[in-house]
Structure formats: structure tokens, C-alpha cells
Amino acid sequence: MQTKGSSNRLSGMASRSRIPTLLISMFATFASFYVAGRLLQDAENRVYLIKELDMITGQGQSAISVDDTLKIIACREQHKKLSALEMELAAARQEGFSSKHLTASATNGTHSKKRPLLVIGIVTRFGWKNNRDAIRKAWMGSGAALNKMESEKGIIARFVIGRSANHGDSLDRAIDSENRQSNDFMILEDHVEANEEVSKKAKLFFAHAADKWDAEFYAKVNDDVYINIDALGATLATHLDKPRVYIGCMKSGEVFSEPNQKWYEPDWWKFGDKKSYFRHASGELYVISQALAKFISINRSILRTYAHDDVSAGSWFIGLDVKHVDEGKFCCSSWSAGAICAGV
Numbered sequence: 001m002q003t004k005g006s007s008n009r010l011s012g013m014a015s016r017s018r019i020p021t022l023l024i025s026m027f028a029t030f031a032s033f034y035v036a037g038r039l040l041q042d043a044e045n046r047v048y049l050i051k052e053l054d055m056i057t058g059q060g061q062s063a064i065s066v067d068d069t070l071k072i073i074a075c076r077e078q079h080k081k082l083s084a085l086e087m088e089l090a091a092a093r094q095e096g097f098s099s100k101h102l103t104a105s106a107t108n109g110t111h112s113k114k115r116p117l118l119v120i121g122i123v124t125r126f127g128w129k130n131n132r133d134a135i136r137k138a139w140m141g142s143g144a145a146l147n148k149m150e151s152e153k154g155i156i157a158r159f160v161i162g163r164s165a166n167h168g169d170s171l172d173r174a175i176d177s178e179n180r181q182s183n184d185f186m187i188l189e190d191h192v193e194a195n196e197e198v199s200k201k202a203k204l205f206f207a208h209a210a211d212k213w214d215a216e217f218y219a220k221v222n223d224d225v226y227i228n229i230d231a232l233g234a235t236l237a238t239h240l241d242k243p244r245v246y247i248g249c250m251k252s253g254e255v256f257s258e259p260n261q262k263w264y265e266p267d268w269w270k271f272g273d274k275k276s277y278f279r280h281a282s283g284e285l286y287v288i289s290q291a292l293a294k295f296i297s298i299n300r301s302i303l304r305t306y307a308h309d310d311v312s313a314g315s316w317f318i319g320l321d322v323k324h325v326d327e328g329k330f331c332c333s334s335w336s337a338g339a340i341c342a343g344v
Contacts, residue, residue, distance in 0.1 A: 117154035121205040124223040162191030199305035210293035231340040247283020249331035279315025
């Protein structure tokens with residue numbers, strides 16, 4: 001039987017035990033509010049940073065640094081890879097992760113689409129159909145042969161041309177008619193054909209090609225150059241390990257400062273001793289890797305062009321972390337042994 005004194009002691013002990021419990025509950029409640037507040041603040045910060053990044057990297061917005069541009073390119077590549085893996089995972093889940101799907105695919109001869117090795121832009125002009133026909137017969141092919149080169153060799157070739165200053169005139173109609181028959185043009189609707197605008201046309205080719213095709217390399221070629229496609233493909237395969245590479249017959253041409261000269265350079269005063277350009281690839285044929293083509297695509301509105309497209313391309317890469325490859329096989333006018341191209 002409990003006495004009155006023992007009952008009071010038990011009541012006091014129960015009261016004291018409730019006090020720490022209450023303190024712990026209060027502390028846990030405050031901690032929950034603090035953590036929730038920090039999480040909300042972090043979420044708001046992330047939303048703000050994402051909006052700022054979208055504003056910085058938006059098309060036609062203010063310029064971004066070279067480092068940021070290359071980082072954006074790398075992030076986009078990782079995003080593409082992640083999206084592809086997510087699609088493969090979804091397909092695998094749908095099939096129950098069984099090997100029957102893989103067996104059926106192998107039996108039917110279906111395979112995942114492979115990234116093209118190269119996209120070639122053959123810069124051409126109005127009235128030069130004879131040159132284009134000669135190229136089609138010599139190395140590019142047409143119809144089934146052109147499709148075969150794309151599917152088996154992973155090489156896509158297109159003639160690159162803009163529009164007439166008198167949009168819709170006979171010049172434009174002739175190109176449209178030729179393209180309906182051959183289906184081998186890249187028509188730059190936002191470019192007006194002019195002899196002094198060739199550099200801008202080359203820039204737009206790289207930008208549009210990078211947007212349209214996810215290839216390893218992109219090449220600019222003149223419409224009077226013949227190419228050994230197999231040799232070109234084999235040469236480029238040796239450079240697949242270089243993420244940012246610029247390949248061509250490197251030279252340093254003379255700068256012409258007189259307006260009456262054929263190769264007059266309006267910005268002649270910018271080039272060192274005002275007599276010679278920096279090292280750059282000859283415009284007959286040069287190749288750049290995917291990262292550089294995407295760099296051009298992202299920065300097309302602010303990249304400066306000069307009188308010649310080869311000088312312009314060289315200026316875009318000279319300040320970047322790019323591997324310049326002086327490839328003698330790309331010297332089309334030398335007719336040297338082992339050359340993969342020849343100018344006519």
C-alpha cells in the first residue's frame with residue numbers, strides 16, 4: 001500500500017519527465033520549420049539560377065564567354081546521352097528486360113541509328129550546274145548512290161546555296177527545280193547570294209548543319225574540288241579521339257590592302273604586320289569536329305567574317321583550345337601523292 005509521501009514523489013517524477021519530452025518536441029518542431037525553410041529557399045534559388053541561365057543562353061541574347069559556350073555544348077551532349085539512355089531503359093522495361101527483343105532485332109537486321117561520320121557542304125553558286133553535275137558523277141553520286149554513301153559510309157553531302165537578291169526570280173526557280181530532281185541541296189533561306197558574302201555562307205552552313213545533323217565532323221568544300229571519299233573517311237577516323245579539331249592544308253596567305261586588288265581585305269590593318277594572315281586551313285577543303293560546329297551555331301550572330309571564308313574560320317578557332325592539324329592530304333592544288341582531293 002502506497003503512502004501519501006510516496007505518491008507525491010511519483011507525481012513529481014512524472015512532472016519532471018514530461019518537461020524534457022516537451023523540450024524535445026519543441027526543438028524538433030523548430031528544426032522542422034528551419035529545414036523546410038532552407039529547402040524552400042534552395043528551391044527558389046535554383047529556379048532563379050535556371051531562369052538566369054535561360055536568359056544568358058537564349059538565342060539572340062547577349063554574348064557568352066568561350067568557356068561558358070563549351071560548357072553548354074558539353075551539357076547538351078550529356079543531356080542527349082541521358083535522353084537516349086532513358087529511351088533505351090523505357091524500351092527495356094516494356095519488354096520485361098528479356099533478351100528476346102535483342103534476338104528479334106538481330107534476326108530482322110534492325111540496328112540502332114549510328115551517328116554520321118561527316119557532313120560535307122559543297123559551296124556552290126547560281127549558274128554553276130555543270131560543276132555540280134561533274135561532282136555528282138565523280139564522287140558524290142545521286143539518287144540511290146547518294147543514299148548508299150550516307151547509309152554505308154556515314155557521309156552526307158549537300159550543295160550549299162543561298163537565295164537571289166530578287167527572291168523568287170528565275171535563279172531561285174532554277175535551283176528549286178534542280179533540287180526537286182536531285183534532292184541534294186541545303187538552301188540557306190536567310191542568306192542572299194553575293195561574291196562578297198561567301199564567308200557568311202560558310203558560317204551559316206556550319207551552323208545549320210550542326211543544328212540538323214548530329215555528326216562527328218563537318219567539312220566545307222568548293223564546287224570545283226574532287227574528293228576521294230574513302231580516303232577522306234579513313235583519315236577522319238584517325239581523329240575521332242580529338243574533341244575539338246580543325247583539319248586542313250594550313251597556310252598563311254598574303255593580305256591585300258588595295259581596294260583595286262582581286263583579293264582585297266577591308267580589314268587588312270588587323271593582321272599583324274599587315275602583310276600576311278595567321279595560319280589557317282585552305283578554303284578548298286577543311287574539316288572541323290562537332291564541338292566547333294556547335295560553337296559556330298551558338299555564336300553565329302557575333303562571329304566576325306572577313307573577305308575569305310578560310311580566314312574567317314581560322315579566326316574563330318585561333319583563340320580556342322583547338323587542335324590544329326596540318327594535313328598534307330588536304331592540299332587539293334598540289335596534286336601530291338596520297339592527296340584525297342584535287343582542284344580543277
